[in-house]
Amino acid sequence: MLIQKSSEWKEEFARRLEAGGPWDRWPLYQMAYEVEKDQLITEFSGLQAPKFLTNLKLLDHQIDAAKTVIEKMNGKAILADEVGLGKTIEAGLILKEYIIRGLVKKALILVPASLLTQWEDELNSKFFIPAIGCRKKNVPFEQYDFVVMSMDAAKRSPYREKIYEQNYDMIIIDEAHKLKNHKTQAYEFVKGIKKKFCLLLTATPIQNNIFEIFYLVSLLKPGHLGNVESFQSSFKSLQDDENLKELVNQVMIRNRRQDTGIEWVGRNVQTIPIKFTTEEKEVYDMIQQLKERTTVFANSFAMTTILKEMCSSKEAAYLTLMKMKEKAITKEEIDYIEEIVEKLANLEINCKAEKTYEIIQKANDKVIIFTEYRATQHYLQWYLHQKGITSVLFNGKFSKNKRDWMRRLFQDVADVLIATESGGEGINLQFCHHVINFDLPWNPMKIEQRIGRVHRLGQECDVHIYNLAIQNTIEDRIIDLLTNKIDVFEKVVGELDDILTNREDEPIYKSPSFVPNKSPSFVPNFQFEDFGMEDQLGFT
Numbered sequence: 382m383l384i385q386k387s388s389e390w391k392e393e394f395a396r397r398l399e400a401g402g403p404w405d406r407w408p409l410y411q412m413a414y415e416v417e418k419d420q421l422i423t424e425f426s427g428l429q430a431p432k433f434l435t436n437l438k439l440l441d442h443q444i445d446a447a448k449t450v451i452e453k454m455n456g457k458a459i460l461a462d463e464v465g466l467g468k469t470i471e472a473g474l475i476l477k478e479y480i481i482r483g484l485v486k487k488a489l490i491l492v493p494a495s496l497l498t499q500w501e502d503e504l505n506s507k508f509f510i511p512a513i514g515c516r517k518k519n520v521p522f523e524q525y526d527f528v529v530m531s532m533d534a535a536k537r538s539p540y541r542e543k544i545y546e547q548n549y550d551m552i553i554i555d556e557a558h559k560l561k562n563h564k565t566q567a568y569e570f571v572k573g574i575k576k577k578f579c580l581l582l583t584a585t586p587i588q589n590n591i592f593e594i595f596y597l598v599s600l601l602k603p604g605h606l607g608n609v610e611s612f613q614s615s616f617k618s619l620q621d622d623e624n625l626k627e628l629v630n631q632v633m634i635r636n637r638r639q640d641t642g643i644e645w646v647g648r649n650v651q652t653i654p655i656k657f658t659t660e661e662k663e664v665y666d667m668i669q670q671l672k673e674r675t676t677v678f679a680n681s682f683a684m685t686t687i688l689k690e691m692c693s694s695k696e697a698a699y700l701t702l703m704k705m706k707e708k709a710i711t712k713e714e715i716d717y718i719e720e721i722v723e724k725l726a727n728l729e730i731n732c733k734a735e736k737t738y739e740i741i742q743k744a745n746d747k748v749i750i751f752t753e754y755r756a757t758q759h760y761l762q763w764y765l766h767q768k769g770i771t772s773v774l775f776n777g778k779f780s781k782n783k784r785d786w787m788r789r790l791f792q793d794v795a796d797v798l799i800a801t802e803s804g805g806e807g808i809n810l811q812f813c814h815h816v817i818n819f820d821l822p823w824n825p826m827k828i829e830q831r832i833g834r835v836h837r838l839g840q841e842c843d844v845h846i847y848n849l850a851i852q853n854t855i856e857d858r859i860i861d862l863l864t865n866k867i868d869v870f871e872k873v874v875g876e877l878d879d880i881l882t883n884r885e886d887e888p889i890y891k892s893p894s895f896v897p898n899k900s901p902s903f904v905p906n907f908q909f910e911d912f913g914m915e916d917q918l919g920f921t
Contacts, residue, residue: 426452430477437507439474440643442636443467447474449634456484456551456578457601459633463878464584464829465809465837466636469500472553472580473508479578480510485550487526489574492555494531495781500555501529515540523547532559536570549576557581558826560600561593571600584833585826586633587870591616594629594873601632622872635875647843648836650879652860654852655732664724665691665854668698671721675714677705688855690754693733693820694761695725697754733849734764737817740847741770741797747813750799751831753820758799761819765797772797775808784808802827811839818848821856825863825870828880836878848881 397403428448431439442462450458450471456479460468479485490512492500501514504527512527513520515534522528523543532554534540552574554560560568560581579601587594595612598605606612606628616625638645657665668691671678678684683705690697699722706718741748752758755776762772773787773795791798792812802822813835818828828848836844850856863881871877 428474428478429481430474433481434474434477434508436509437470439470440467440641442641443471443474446471446634446636447478450475450580451478454632454634456580457632458579459557459581459583459586459597459601461583461586461633461635461874463635463637464833465840466638466641467838468582468584469503469555470507471634472555472582473504473510475580476504476551476553477508477510479551485578487547487549488528488551488553489535489544489547489549490527490529490553490555491532491535491571492529494533495784496555497529497531498781504529532567536567541570545573545575547575549574551578551580552576553580553582555582557597558583558585558588558593561588561596563596563599568596568600585829585870587874588824588826589866591625591869591873598629598632605632626873626875629873633874637875638878643838646836646840648832648846648878649843650846650848650882652848652850652882653736655736655849656852657854658730658732660724660728661691661730661732664695664721664728667721667724671717674717675705676710677708677714685855689820689859692851692854692856693752693754694731694757695728696756696760699725700756731760731764733819733851734761736849737761737819738765738768738770740815740817741765744815744845746815747791747795748797748815748817749810749813749831749834750797750817750819752799752801753822755801757819758801761799770797771795772799774798775800777801808834809837809839810834811837811841814840814842815845816847818846821848821850821859821863823859823862825867825877825880828863829877832878832880846879 426448428444428451430447431444443466446460446462450456450460456475460471462468462471476485476488490500490504497514497516501512504510504512510527512529513522513525515522515528515530518539522530522540523546530540535544552571554571560571562568581597581600583597586597592609592612595606595609606625607615616622665688668687671687672684678687683701687698687701687705690701702718702722702725706715706722709715709718737750750761752761755778758774758776762774765772771794773790775784775787775791775798779787787798788808788810791810798810798813816832816835818831822828832844832846850860860881867877867880
């Protein structure tokens with residue numbers, strides 16, 4: 382078949398030119414004109430994105446944050462709102478605005494693995510951004526414009542090399558406080574990504590010291606706070622904290638709950654001092670002598686660990702003691718460790734567990750318990766099972782599906798959720814109003830993350846926080862250090878909601894009159910019976 386050019390359009394054009402038209406339908410022209418007019422952005426101030434986000438109700442502080450990042454910070458900012466105020470929404474709004482303006486056509490979002498699906502769903506359903514979640518190694522993610530990926534996967538081969546080949550208009554990093562150490566692989570990886578705009582999301586830009594904020598800011602604007610040496614000489618003592626705060630605020634937005642205009646529920650925090658029983662105190666004192674009696678505990682970190690574990694549960698301490706026993710050199714060292722283990726096995730009371738049970742009874746509501754040790758986690762489930770209290774576990778070893786299932790069981794059936802530190806991030810539990818910090822971390826921001834699971838948008842009742850601390854132990858030192866770190870945070874970043882309270886001489890509650898159950902027997906491989914929901918609730 383022979384293809385020839387048609388000349389009909391010339392003949393038709395000549396006819397219309399001679400007749401003076403018609404050239405087109407006026408209503409169609411008007412519609413086309415209005416479309417083009419709507420797409421024009423005549424000035425840089427103000428946001429275009431909100432009118433396109435029909436599935437989302439934006440709050441004033443979220444809109445203000447997005448405007449500030451775009452108009453004043455050139456798309457490079459730390460979004461440091463308090464937990465639960467919607468940093469994800471702010472980041473999505475900023476990304477959407479840049480897409481509409483034609484300034485972002487390719488973006489990478491790096492998040493904890495547990496939040497990957499949440500980010501993917503929100504970008505697609507709330508912001509109409511066609512983001513894909515990259516979960517498998519053979520996904521050709523470089524062919525997609527908007528990719529959500531876990532930081533752990535992205536920083537390793539084969540993703541790392543492919544990411545470095547890309548030119549991203551924007552990268553977004555959730556839980557950015559994990560980049561605080563400039564010597565880590567993650568920090569160096571992010572530093573090497575080619576990017577025009579960058580958003581770092583964290584409610585806790587300082588967790589332990591002011592150098593953490595220095596390295597976060599340096600990712601966004603190298604040199605903004607000087608180099609390490611000048612920063613150290615100028616700000617290490619925090620004598621010039623107002624100047625530092627002003628510099629930081631040039632690249633950081635932090636909304637506090639009380640500044641949002643939203644009526645928030647109350648936060649009631651109690652730090653409850655607890656006394657060891659005589660038997661527990663005897664074992665604790667013996668553990669303190671390990672540093673002098675053995676070589677394996679000469680390391681201060683090992684001593685700190687075992688003392689903290691003893692303040693949590695004998696089960697947690699037992700595991701460490703048995704590991705250290707294998708490293709003991711002399712018979713005297715082995716004998717002394719075995720003596721401690723024997724006394725541990727004979728302990729019948731855990732003073733913290735008793736206080737926890739008392740609080741749960743008094744609350745008569747759902748309760749979250751945070752512990753730092755999985756051994757303590759299993760012990761508490763056993764202990765509460767003896768009291769007729771149903772509980773579910775939550776820790777970082779669980780798959781996403783199991784974590785979601787545990788959350789659902791807690792919401793619908795169980796009385797208590799017992800979580801390790803992984804429960805402090807990425808899970809929203811507004812239906813719960815009581816949090817027990819069974820073990821206190823060294824980092825006050827971890828406590829704030831824990832509290833943020835319940836004290837966030839959508840919470841309808843006052844929340845109650847109980848910090849348990851055993852007197853005359855290492856937990857006294859932890860309380861003092863937490864207080865100092867909170868002071869540093871507030872000098873540089875701004876005030877915090879209550880995390881701790883002034884300790885009192887006596888416990889707030891009196892111990893209930895009941896006969897405590899004995900702990901499960903010690904066995905060499907530490908195989909406790911798993912009192913999971915299937916057992917407690919008759920599931921098969």
